[in-house]
Amino acid sequence: MSTGSTFGRLTLFNLRHLVTSPVFFLTMPPALFAPALTSQMLTLPTASGFHRYCVYQAMCVAVVMFVVTSFPAIREVRHSAGLALPLSPRARLLSLALAAVALASVCTAIQIVGYLVRVPVPIAGVLSPYAVPGVIVTSWFGPLAALTTVVWTRSFAPLIAFVLLIPAYLVYTSTTVGRRADVIVNRVETAARSVVEPLPVTTPGVTALAVLYLLLNALLAALLLSAAMARRDDGRGVRPVTAAVSALLAVVIAVTGVQANRAFPFDAEFSVDQLHGTESAPCRTRDGVAYCPLPGYESWVEYWHAALGPVVAAAPERVRPRVLAVWQAGGHIRRSLHSDPPEYSVIVTEYWDTEMEFSREGVSVDAAVLLVGLPRDREEPCSAAGQARLAVGAWLASADEGLSRRDRISVADSLLTRFDADSDGFALAHALMDLPRERVTAVLEEHWDTLTDPGTGPGELTELLDLPDPGSAEFPEADWQRSVWSEEEVLSWTEFPFPDCG
Amino acid sequence: MTMDTTATGVSVRGLVRSYGTRRALAGIDLDLGPGVTGLLGRNGAGKTTLLRCLATDLEATGGEVRVLGRDPEQAADRTEIRRRMGYLPQSPSFYPHFTVFGLLDYVAVLKELGGRRERHDEVRRAMRRVDLYDRRHSRVRRLSGGMRQRLGLASALLGDPELLLLDEPTIGLDPEQRIRFRDLVSELAARSTVVLSTHQIEDVAALCRRVLCLDAGRVVFDGTPDELVSRARGRVWEQGSRPAEGVTSWRLADGRYRVLVPEGTENPDSTAGVPVEPSLEDAYLLFTGAGRKTR
Numbered sequence: 001m002s003t004g005s006t007f008g009r010l011t012l013f014n015l016r017h018l019v020t021s022p023v024f025f026l027t028m029p030p031a032l033f034a035p036a037l038t039s040q041m042l043t044l045p046t047a048s049g050f051h052r053y054c055v056y057q058a059m060c061v062a063v064v065m066f067v068v069t070s071f072p073a074i075r076e077v078r079h080s081a082g083l084a085l086p087l088s089p090r091a092r093l094l095s096l097a098l099a100a101v102a103l104a105s106v107c108t109a110i111q112i113v114g115y116l117v118r119v120p121v122p123i124a125g126v127l128s129p130y131a132v133p134g135v136i137v138t139s140w141f142g143p144l145a146a147l148t149t150v151v152w153t154r155s156f157a158p159l160i161a162f163v164l165l166i167p168a169y170l171v172y173t174s175t176t177v178g179r180r181a182d183v184i185v186n187r188v189e190t191a192a193r194s195v196v197e198p199l200p201v202t203t204p205g206v207t208a209l210a211v212l213y214l215l216l217n218a219l220l221a222a223l224l225l226s227a228a229m230a231r232r233d234d235g236r237g238v239r240p241v242t243a244a245v246s247a248l249l250a251v252v253i254a255v256t257g258v259q260a261n262r263a264f265p266f267d268a269e270f271s272v273d274q275l276h277g278t279e280s281a282p283c284r285t286r287d288g289v290a291y292c293p294l295p296g297y298e299s300w301v302e303y304w305h306a307a308l309g310p311v312v313a314a315a316p317e318r319v320r321p322r323v324l325a326v327w328q329a330g331g332h333i334r335r336s337l338h339s340d341p342p343e344y345s346v347i348v349t350e351y352w353d354t355e356m357e358f359s360r361e362g363v364s365v366d367a368a369v370l371l372v373g374l375p376r377d378r379e380e381p382c383s384a385a386g387q388a389r390l391a392v393g394a395w396l397a398s399a400d401e402g403l404s405r406r407d408r409i410s411v412a413d414s415l416l417t418r419f420d421a422d423s424d425g426f427a428l429a430h431a432l433m434d435l436p437r438e439r440v441t442a443v444l445e446e447h448w449d450t451l452t453d454p455g456t457g458p459g460e461l462t463e464l465l466d467l468p469d470p471g472s473a474e475f476p477e478a479d480w481q482r483s484v485w486s487e488e489e490v491l492s493w494t495e496f497p498f499p500d501c502g
Numbered sequence: 503m504t505m506d507t508t509a510t511g512v513s514v515r516g517l518v519r520s521y522g523t524r525r526a527l528a529g530i531d532l533d534l535g536p537g538v539t540g541l542l543g544r545n546g547a548g549k550t551t552l553l554r555c556l557a558t559d560l561e562a563t564g565g566e567v568r569v570l571g572r573d574p575e576q577a578a579d580r581t582e583i584r585r586r587m588g589y590l591p592q593s594p595s596f597y598p599h600f601t602v603f604g605l606l607d608y609v610a611v612l613k614e615l616g617g618r619r620e621r622h623d624e625v626r627r628a629m630r631r632v633d634l635y636d637r638r639h640s641r642v643r644r645l646s647g648g649m650r651q652r653l654g655l656a657s658a659l660l661g662d663p664e665l666l667l668l669d670e671p672t673i674g675l676d677p678e679q680r681i682r683f684r685d686l687v688s689e690l691a692a693r694s695t696v697v698l699s700t701h702q703i704e705d706v707a708a709l710c711r712r713v714l715c716l717d718a719g720r721v722v723f724d725g726t727p728d729e730l731v732s733r734a735r736g737r738v739w740e741q742g743s744r745p746a747e748g749v750t751s752w753r754l755a756d757g758r759y760r761v762l763v764p765e766g767t768e769n770p771d772s773t774a775g776v777p778v779e780p781s782l783e784d785a786y787l788l789f790t791g792a793g794r795k796t797r
Contacts, residue, residue: 003581006614013611017604075597082591083657084557085612086584092612 006087007095014072014099024068024103031060032110043354044303047125047296048331050115051204054135057111059196061104062142063166069100069143070159073150081233089233093147097225100143108139125296125330125350126205128276134214137221138196144224151228195220198257200266203332205275205296212260216253223249272335281335283325287312290325292341294333294350301326303352307363307400314399314437315371316445323370326363344370357407358414361397365415368397372452374419375501382501383420388461389452390419394429395440408433409482420498423490424470426478428458435465454502510570510664511535511695512556518564519551519719526551528719529565538691540706540727541699543716544790549699550592552716553669556697557589570665585614588663590671592699594654598643602634602653605642609657628656631686633679647674655683659690666696672705684708703783715789723789727782734785737763741775750787762788 149158327341394412554560572579715723
């Protein structure tokens with residue numbers, strides 16, 4: 001029988017013993033299945049979210065495998081020497097490393113497949129084919145670190161320290177008493193984070209980043225392995241060649257890490273053609289509005305259009321072109337590094353939740369703001385209290401008659417709040433919802449320019465709609481029962497109003 | 503001097519092994535073939551070092567070693583020797599969390615014993631041979647010292663090795679197990695070369711056709727047990743009074759004293775005692791330098 005086949009048999013033996021070890025049996029199933037039971041799956045999962053989840057799960061697997069691998073590592077280091085067996089102690093250690101990383105990889109893969117099985121719809125966005133292997137290599141850190149620490153200490157001390165420190169860390173970070181160790185804890189956290197996320201920016205669709213992430217992880221895994229192999233079998237002294245390889249790997253990792261951090265700082269931006277398998281991100285037009293999703297998000301156009309379409313359709317036809325585009329801005333990705341979204345665009349992000357109303361509200365409100373000419377810049381808030389266009393905008397934002405009254409009020413309130421509406425403004429906006437749609441649209445069609453002029457007050461709007469004056473006793477109160485806000489809250493923020501919106 | 507490169511035994515010429523400035527083996531020559539060879543010597547005489555060198559666990563500092571016709575200094579030869587050899591170290595340290603079966607299966611994998619079914623059959627056979635089959639599911643940490651010794655023996659026996667090197671294999675065994683052990687080794691010796699390092703003279707007397715006595719890293723006797731005993735004739739005395747200082751002696755149950763007189767000296771109390779037929783233990787004590795030490 002050849003040494004190779006013995007190595008293979010030993011690796012299978014190790015694998016079987018790792019899987020059937022009580023520690024593995026007790027700790028890995030919770031680590032594998034707890035996320036499925038406890039974490040809430042997004043209705044529209046994204047590649048970035050998927051990648052973050054995978055990294056987190058790979059870390060959990062690494063932690064468990066550190067504990068599991070420490071025991072057979074002790075076996076190899078302390079209890080198998082001196083038996084003069086055909087396979088050398090180094091080969092046995094290598095075999096254990098191979099079995100442990102294979103098991104860690106399988107466990108991580110199970111997590112990943114489990115996630116993919118649970119996702120309700122295909123994952124949006126782009127994932128480089130190198131991203132997932134990079135994550136799987138992260139799970140190797142645990143078993144390889146166990147081997148290295150056990151080989152160098154020839155004891156369970158690293159395992160004991162690890163097992164004590166993890167709960168201590170969790171208790172420390174979850175309590176508010178005694179913050180004297182904050183500096184140390186922060187440094188350890190930073191160090192741990194830099195191992196798991198060696199780059200300041202993680203955009204798993206960018207091939208260059210994914211390759212770099214995989215490369216750094218693989219180098220670190222190789223360093224851990226060579227550091228384990230550098231120790232002599234008798235535990236005394238080092239093997240010079242292997243130690244030199246370890247030192248070289250450490251230097252390569254440090255240099256690569258520093259260079260990568262310089263090349264890809266936390267605010268780095270990437271063009272679409274740097275995404276895996278993508279050359280451009282074309283826009284598509286629906287009812288006169290251009291929808292410009294990032295690559296991989298094409299299916300989300302339907303959700304954006306469902307939110308935006310009724311708002312635009314409720315506006316007079318001649319002003320509809322004011323909403324030029326729905327432009328998806330994705331973290332570090334830009335269609336072109338030299339282009340910005342068109343001036344009249346609704347900006348959406350890499351997040352959308354079909355079950356959370358605020359995703360939809362954001363698009364509806366932004367579209368209404370564009371249509372009525374209110375300022376879009378949220379950095380400089382202003383007050384449109386006392387302007388007719390505020391009520392018009394709120395009515396447009398909540399124009400989707402498919403929504404419940406509560407949801408319509410919620411959307412309208414979102415816009416009213418942004419522009420500091422007073423309680424009369426809330427009352428007028430809520431009252432408009434009760435009017436027949438045709439009546440409001442007819443008035444808007446005829447008097448749009450006047451009603452969206454900043455100088456026009458709500459009285460002109462109520463007059464055109466044959467409503468009593470909003471401040472009068474005949475005017476119905478705002479629907480505070482369904483509103484997100486109470487009247488007191490509205491009164492409190494109007495005490496310190498923003499400057500008027502021009 | 504020619505090297506015996508027999509494919510079934512051991513040939514050693516001028517074997518030296520040093521630990522720093524101390525020489526544990528100071529030029530050993532020997533040829534071992536099928537049958538049981540007993541290795542006797544005081545603590546520190548070099549028995550374990552010699553066995554470790556033969557087992558390829560330790561490199562020789564000088565001299566030539568051939569085990570099963572191969573050179574342990576060559577990596578490929580070393581691997582081949584290990585494939586065909588069984589070795590029980592003096593203090594085997596077994597992983598305590600293994601079961602008996604698990605540990606032997608692990609060693610069997612490392613000894614390259616066939617496929618899983620064949621390997622498991624061989625493991626079961628080895629457990630039965632050392633009477634551990636009933637404890638196959640027990641964790642190593644739960645075994646008594648004697649059971650662990652038998653476990654070590656079972657691991658050495660795996661694969662029917664052509665060369666069996668046993669370093670103090672009967673420590674901790676009860677009389678019944680020791681008899682069983684002798685029976686087993688005797689059976690193996692019919693087709694294998696067995697080297698047995700021990701302080702148990704009865705085991706040597708019962709098993710060995712050949713005895714090597716080591717002292718200070720050298721072979722001081724190489725012959726049959728009978729030859730060893732005959733060399734001691736006339737040097738073992740029994741007398742009624744306590745002997746003079748400088749000779750090895752001990753008090754017997756009947757109140758008399760047994761006295762060992764080293765080669766080249768005379769019993770200073772010869773008038774007080776009578777020479778008696780030496781036992782193998784007497785001979786061992788004489789040739790391992792015990793008599794000289796207390797002089």
